[in-house]
Amino acid sequence: MERKIRVLIGKPGLDGHDRGAKFIARALRDAGMEVIYTGIRQTPEAIANTAIQEDVDFVGLSLLSGAHNHLFPQVARLIREKGGDDIILFGGGVIPGEDIPGLEEAGFRAIFTPGTPASDVVEFIHEEMKNRR
Amino acid sequence: MNTVHELAEGIRSGDGRTLARALTMVENGDPRAAVLLHELYDPSATALTLGVTGPPGAGKSSMVNRLIAYWRGKGKKVGVLAVDPSSPFSGGALLGDRIRMQEHATDAGVFIRSMGSRGHLGGLSGSTRDSLELMIAAGYDPVMVETVGVGQAEVEVASLADLTILVLVPGAGDEVQTMKAGIMEVADVIVLNKADAGGMDRLQTAVESSLELVPDGIGRPPVVRFSAKTGQGLELLVEKILEEASSKTGDSRGARKRAMLVLESVLREKGRKMAASKVEEMFGGMEKAIDSVLRGETTPYGIGELLDKSFGEED
Numbered sequence: 001m002e003r004k005i006r007v008l009i010g011k012p013g014l015d016g017h018d019r020g021a022k023f024i025a026r027a028l029r030d031a032g033m034e035v036i037y038t039g040i041r042q043t044p045e046a047i048a049n050t051a052i053q054e055d056v057d058f059v060g061l062s063l064l065s066g067a068h069n070h071l072f073p074q075v076a077r078l079i080r081e082k083g084g085d086d087i088i089l090f091g092g093g094v095i096p097g098e099d100i101p102g103l104e105e106a107g108f109r110a111i112f113t114p115g116t117p118a119s120d121v122v123e124f125i126h127e128e129m130k131n132r133r
Numbered sequence: 134m135n136t137v138h139e140l141a142e143g144i145r146s147g148d149g150r151t152l153a154r155a156l157t158m159v160e161n162g163d164p165r166a167a168v169l170l171h172e173l174y175d176p177s178a179t180a181l182t183l184g185v186t187g188p189p190g191a192g193k194s195s196m197v198n199r200l201i202a203y204w205r206g207k208g209k210k211v212g213v214l215a216v217d218p219s220s221p222f223s224g225g226a227l228l229g230d231r232i233r234m235q236e237h238a239t240d241a242g243v244f245i246r247s248m249g250s251r252g253h254l255g256g257l258s259g260s261t262r263d264s265l266e267l268m269i270a271a272g273y274d275p276v277m278v279e280t281v282g283v284g285q286a287e288v289e290v291a292s293l294a295d296l297t298i299l300v301l302v303p304g305a306g307d308e309v310q311t312m313k314a315g316i317m318e319v320a321d322v323i324v325l326n327k328a329d330a331g332g333m334d335r336l337q338t339a340v341e342s343s344l345e346l347v348p349d350g351i352g353r354p355p356v357v358r359f360s361a362k363t364g365q366g367l368e369l370l371v372e373k374i375l376e377e378a379s380s381k382t383g384d385s386r387g388a389r390k391r392a393m394l395v396l397e398s399v400l401r402e403k404g405r406k407m408a409a410s411k412v413e414e415m416f417g418g419m420e421k422a423i424d425s426v427l428r429g430e431t432t433p434y435g436i437g438e439l440l441d442k443s444f445g446e447e448d
């Protein structure tokens with residue numbers, strides 16, 4: 001039985017910069033994962049529904065606009081409400097260090113700040129998958 | 134863990150999380166999937182299934198997006214499977230068809246699932262049909278399957294769904310694009326997309342001249358000018374789809390065709406599996422069989438003969 005890791009890369013909020021999101025999406029693809037990318041300016045509701053329908057193992061959110069404290073927890077809550085409690089969340093973007101504990105509290109297992117090599121994200125995913133089994 | 138029966142109940146009752154989980158089981162080749170599909174199969178189901186194929190960038194996802202909106206307007210629950218090629222190197226895939234359909238992401242009456250082709254074994258022919266069956270069981274009607282058409286894939290998609298819609302666009306190489314062997318025979322409806330952008334006359338001429346080569350008996354598909362950008366031609370497109378559907382799969386023939394498609398898909402998978410396990414038994418695996426070919430002890434055809442014999446001996 002072949003099991004592929006499936007990851008949704010979501011971009012909530014209003015900023016239109018998706019270079020970072022696409023970069024990570026390609027890196028995860030190259031690491032053998034199936035990556036669903038849904039484009040910019042997605043509502044938390046759309047991201048959560050997509051995560052459920054696509055039955056992903058991970059949801060990674062990318063945001064540069066500074067609205068992460070508001071939007072990230074909202075996505076986390078909606079995903080849980082829709083039955084996706086086992087989906088592992090991570091985030092990335094311009095996120096000040098002092099915001100990270102709050103996001104972790106909201107259910108984000110890792111926050112990657114700009115300049116993090118893509119291999120760190122790949123490694124994080126593989127680690128989490130191990131713990132899961 | 135849920136029992137197969139609970140999964141079946143969840144799917145029938147329209148629970149999206151359960152359907153999503155079952156789709157993963159099917160994709161991963163989970164042994165419980167066959168039991169589940171068996172329990173769910175309703176021979177009297179009448180959901181229309183549409184395969185959508187054509188070259189990358191032709192506007193397949195955008196057209197599917199328009200069709201979703203159309204059928205939602207008629208109160209239908211719409212299912213979509215969007216298959217993108219997996220990388221042969223990493224096995225990973227970037228699944229981006231949804232980008233064009235995200236306006237429906239918050240509509241509870243629309244279920245969209247992206248799939249990597251995962252090489253041929255778990256790709257188009259096998260698990261795609263099974264995924265389609267899950268969507269039918271969950272009450273989606275119609276269900277559309279989008280696949281990139283390069284080479285053989287169009288022909289494969291034709292053995293997947295009730296109808297095959299081929300999407301073409303104007304551009305360099307109109308003639309080449311439409312002359313490719315097999316394409317015209319498998320299409321039930323041909324869509325000339327991007328009608329807003331011009332170049333349609335040339336494309337239509339090219340398409341119609343290749344259609345003249347299609348043997349008359351099998352019926353020439355209607356050709357519809359369409360724009361996924363403006364929505365122009367949408368009503369006509371739906372009309373043609375429904376006309377073709379009722380002439381090709383109307384009444385009891387629909388149920389028959391579906392059962393045949395599913396059986397064919399099961400046979401393909403089973404046949405491959407049985408043959409592969411024989412090769413395993415006789416040679417100790419594919420690699421060992423290839424070694425044997427390279428040593429000049431047999432050839433791939435010789436292995437085929439051995440398979441014939443060994444299956445013949447069993448009955």
Ligand SMILES: Nc1nc2c(ncn2[C@@H]2O[C@H](COP(=O)(O)OP(=O)(O)O)[C@@H](O)[C@H]2O)c(=O)[nH]1
Binds near residue numbers: 189
């Ligand atoms: N001008 C124009 N562009 C279109 C039309 N349909 C799709 N496109 C564009 O063509 C590109 C590819 O579309 P997509 O639906 O992703 O094609 P696919 O690869 O066949 O699924 C996108 O940039 C679309 O916006 C159309 O009818 N007119």
Ligand SMILES: [Mg+2]
Binds near residue numbers: 230
């Ligand atoms: Mg597409």
